[in-house]
Amino acid sequence: MTPVQAGAIPLFMKNKDVVVEAVTGSGKTLAFVIPIIEKLVRLKKRFAKNEIGALVITPTRELAQQISSVFSIFLKDSVIPLLKHALITGGTSTLQDDICYIKEFGPDILIGTPGRLEDLLVGRGTAKNYINTKELEILVLDEADRLFDMGFSQSLNNIIAHLPKQRRTGLFSATMTDGLAEIVRAGLRNPVRVMVKVEDLVSKDVQRIPATLQIGYILCEPHQKLSQVLRLLTYETTAKKYIIYFATCACVDYFFKIFSKMPQLKGISIYSLHGKMDTKRRTATYRAFLNLPSTSSALLLCTDVAARGLDVPDVDFVIQMDPPQDPKVFAHRCGRTARAGKEGKAIVLLGHGREEVYVDFLKIRKIPLKQLAYILPGNKANSLSINDDDIITQAPVSDDNNEALLEQIRKIVLMDRDLHDKGTKAFVSYIRSYSKHEANYIFRLKDLDLGKVAKGYCLLKLPKMPELKDIKIEFEDASVNMDGYKYANKAREQKRLSKLESDNAKLNIQQTSRQKKVFKGPWSEKLAAKQRRTERRIKRSKKREYLKKRKAEEINGSSDDINKSKDIGVCFEDEWEELQKEERLAKKLKKGIINQEEFDRVMGLTNNDEAEV
Numbered sequence: 001m002t003p004v005q006a007g008a009i010p011l012f013m014k015n016k017d018v019v020v021e022a023v024t025g026s027g028k029t030l031a032f033v034i035p036i037i038e039k040l041v042r043l044k045k046r047f048a049k050n051e052i053g054a055l056v057i058t059p060t061r062e063l064a065q066q067i068s069s070v071f072s073i074f075l076k077d078s079v080i081p082l083l084k085h086a087l088i089t090g091g092t093s094t095l096q097d098d099i100c101y102i103k104e105f106g107p108d109i110l111i112g113t114p115g116r117l118e119d120l121l122v123g124r125g126t127a128k129n130y131i132n133t134k135e136l137e138i139l140v141l142d143e144a145d146r147l148f149d150m151g152f153s154q155s156l157n158n159i160i161a162h163l164p165k166q167r168r169t170g171l172f173s174a175t176m177t178d179g180l181a182e183i184v185r186a187g188l189r190n191p192v193r194v195m196v197k198v199e200d201l202v203s204k205d206v207q208r209i210p211a212t213l214q215i216g217y218i219l220c221e222p223h224q225k226l227s228q229v230l231r232l233l234t235y236e237t238t239a240k241k242y243i244i245y246f247a248t249c250a251c252v253d254y255f256f257k258i259f260s261k262m263p264q265l266k267g268i269s270i271y272s273l274h275g276k277m278d279t280k281r282r283t284a285t286y287r288a289f290l291n292l293p294s295t296s297s298a299l300l301l302c303t304d305v306a307a308r309g310l311d312v313p314d315v316d317f318v319i320q321m322d323p324p325q326d327p328k329v330f331a332h333r334c335g336r337t338a339r340a341g342k343e344g345k346a347i348v349l350l351g352h353g354r355e356e357v358y359v360d361f362l363k364i365r366k367i368p369l370k371q372l373a374y375i376l377p378g379n380k381a382n383s384l385s386i387n388d389d390d391i392i393t394q395a396p397v398s399d400d401n402n403e404a405l406l407e408q409i410r411k412i413v414l415m416d417r418d419l420h421d422k423g424t425k426a427f428v429s430y431i432r433s434y435s436k437h438e439a440n441y442i443f444r445l446k447d448l449d450l451g452k453v454a455k456g457y458c459l460l461k462l463p464k465m466p467e468l469k470d471i472k473i474e475f476e477d478a479s480v481n482m483d484g485y486k487y488a489n490k491a492r493e494q495k496r497l498s499k500l501e502s503d504n505a506k507l508n509i510q511q512t513s514r515q516k517k518v519f520k521g522p523w524s525e526k527l528a529a530k531q532r533r534t535e536r537r538i539k540r541s542k543k544r545e546y547l548k549k550r551k552a553e554e555i556n557g558s559s560d561d562i563n564k565s566k567d568i569g570v571c572f573e574d575e576w577e578e579l580q581k582e583e584r585l586a587k588k589l590k591k592g593i594i595n596q597e598e599f600d601r602v603m604g605l606t607n608n609d610e611a612e613v
């Protein structure tokens, strides 16, 4: 057994509730799979088809799938034929499908994600719960701290409220919180805490990462990140399997397209995985990456959906383009390598200045990081040797090779407008995600050089977004004729062209209606018209002034009207009517009941009069 198994299994078997915290890849899965099977076997009891004896809840489908496959090893017909387990995650099957399956198959152990489990165990809306949990013996929450996060907490509370109080409960994670509230919410009774610590053999410091994991960081500018990643991928000759973490789904989509078109990465199979992918594609990608032969070179671009719990064999290198929004996820991401005693490396790219504070922030959390050199083209050998102490260098002010690389990518982007759309979406989503960092005293949007980020995303033009409004950005805008910028997909391009045509037609109509009508008559007429307009303007302003005064006097109680009217020398009875008429017409014009032409006609304004207004 691994240390965490040696600590947790006997306690769980002795009917204790357990809270287990042990570093990534230390074997926590077996620490609950074995006691669940052992306990249910010892019961020597047959559960009814709609009853279950154990429930394992995880935050992601992939993790549930993985745990289910660990159960399969033990519950194959020939080994323990009496117990059955089922994977319930939604996404690929409907609720009705799941109910039919359970009715027919009658599993004793359910493994799943909170949403679909809630539907089955508690029922939702008018739907009734189908599964009977009265006989439930064990509840396990894997990646428990994540399950207690806002997104899952309601479903989790509903499920837990539905389970019998007389049960054993186990919480497992590499980053269990100390929060008592969570333990109470999960309904643990007198829980025993199992913590497996790792000690650095040299410094004797306790750390929260596996002893075989080395974590390094490279300082660079936002527009140098891409070249650093590409150099890491091409220079590290011994590594075969990489995982690269990005901040958002849109970033994964964009860089997946870019990486797939880079000649430098020819020969490496590239996969992408994120939460907004269609479930079938997501499962297929995960399986394909999982089952790759150990000799093939492969790269998985993903979000934090693949940060926790996934046990992909032989991942040599984890690269984080950016630190995660939730600092707890940092150790989980790194922990996809260096599992079960194997060696592994993880690297995070940080910006100069404020972001460097993140290193100390992690150190306090017992996650030690070592600075690595900015990788220049050609310096393969020592740039990645995390053990080498004298390799600390700053990124060079100019890196011609980096500029050439960005230019190369911009050319790729120019080949398909879809890449420009994806890049813009990725950039916008990145900025939004950066502004939501939990450690926001380190990651402050106002300190981020957005121009350099845009350059690093190889944008051809800056998008309009509120975050960019008041910020001064230095950005070299590539002069692209957007109207002529085509989609590689023919149907999409055709659609764009049709839209462009109709937009242009609409614009023309608007422009024509707005265009001034040019006066083409003789000079003398033009002058007379101008004279008439000036007179009218004077009259109108006098009227307005008079009416204003009159109103003020009405309010003040004075009634010396006639004298006042003589003072301003206006015969206002006629003009009062004219003014009222004009006002009525102006209202109609505003509401669109009449058009400008009718207004002019009724008011006695000729086209010529109006021409220069």
Ligand SMILES: Nc1ncnc2c1ncn2[C@@H]1O[C@H](COP(=O)(O)OP(=O)(O)OP(=O)(O)O)[C@@H](O)[C@H]1O
Residues within 6 Å of the ligand: 001, 002, 005, 022, 023, 024, 025, 026, 027, 028, 029, 030, 173, 174, 308, 309, 310, 311, 335, 339, 340
């Ligand atoms: N006793 C053991 N002997 C050898 N290998 C083991 C043992 N227990 C587990 N392993 C292997 O160790 C690897 C990691 O195990 P597991 O996925 O359970 O880690 P974990 O602690 O849950 O990690 P994470 O925190 O990332 O979820 C797996 O490949 C597993 O097969």
